[in-house]
Amino acid sequence: MKAMIHVTLKPGVLDPQGKAVQHALGSLGFNGVDEVRQGKYIEIDLDESDATKAEAQVEDMCKQLLSNTVIEDYSIEIAD
Amino acid sequence: MKAMIHVTLKPGVLDPQGKAVQHALGSLGFNGVDEVRQGKYIEIDLDESDATKAEAQVEDMCKQLLSNTVIEDYSIEIAD
Numbered sequence: 001m002k003a004m005i006h007v008t009l010k011p012g013v014l015d016p017q018g019k020a021v022q023h024a025l026g027s028l029g030f031n032g033v034d035e036v037r038q039g040k041y042i043e044i045d046l047d048e049s050d051a052t053k054a055e056a057q058v059e060d061m062c063k064q065l066l067s068n069t070v071i072e073d074y075s076i077e078i079a080d
Numbered sequence: 081m082k083a084m085i086h087v088t089l090k091p092g093v094l095d096p097q098g099k100a101v102q103h104a105l106g107s108l109g110f111n112g113v114d115e116v117r118q119g120k121y122i123e124i125d126l127d128e129s130d131a132t133k134a135e136a137q138v139e140d141m142c143k144q145l146l147s148n149t150v151i152e153d154y155s156i157e158i159a160d
Contacts, residue, residue: 006121021122024145030137032127041086041121042101047112057110065104 001046001054004077007067008039042066051078081126083138084157087147088119122146131158 009015015037022036044061048054055078062074089095095117102116124141128134135158142154 008121008123018122021145025141028141028144030141034125034127035123036125037123039121039123041088041119042098043088043115043117043119045114045116047114061105061108061110064108065101 001048001051002079003042003044003046003054003058004079005042005044005058005062005066006039006075007042007062007072008074009037010071010073013071039072040066054078081128081131081134082159083122083124083126083134084159085122085124085138085142085146086119086155087122087142087152088154089117090151090153093151119152120146134158 018036018038021038022033025033025036044058046054046057048057055076058076058078062076063069067074098116098118101118102113105113105116124138126134126137128137135156138156138158142156143149147154
């Protein structure tokens, strides 16, 4: 199975990387950009063939390693 | 409009960050992880209200700033 994980900063947490991108877009002449938020996207190939078990395993991975749950949210999608 | 952008390394391009995550997962006792690839996820709030124009604008952003098209692919989703 394949897991697709998005890790994003929680709303209200300052995102300096996003701000830097926003300023850079402005410098390049892109107007009308209200906000930029940058997160991580992780794809994991798993041996596990049961979707429910795979999701539980990936949830543990997110809590233990892939995200900092104090300041970040994560979402998981499982596909074949 | 809101644009959601995924920037991922092209297939075949070495992903040391993904490899590091894979090894760390192994150290934490997660077995059965075949491959990990890490990319970027960017959300942009745009003033533009026309989806086609917004997508064209974001495509330009990806080419000029958000991705390195030599080694990275990007995909764009536009939502209200």
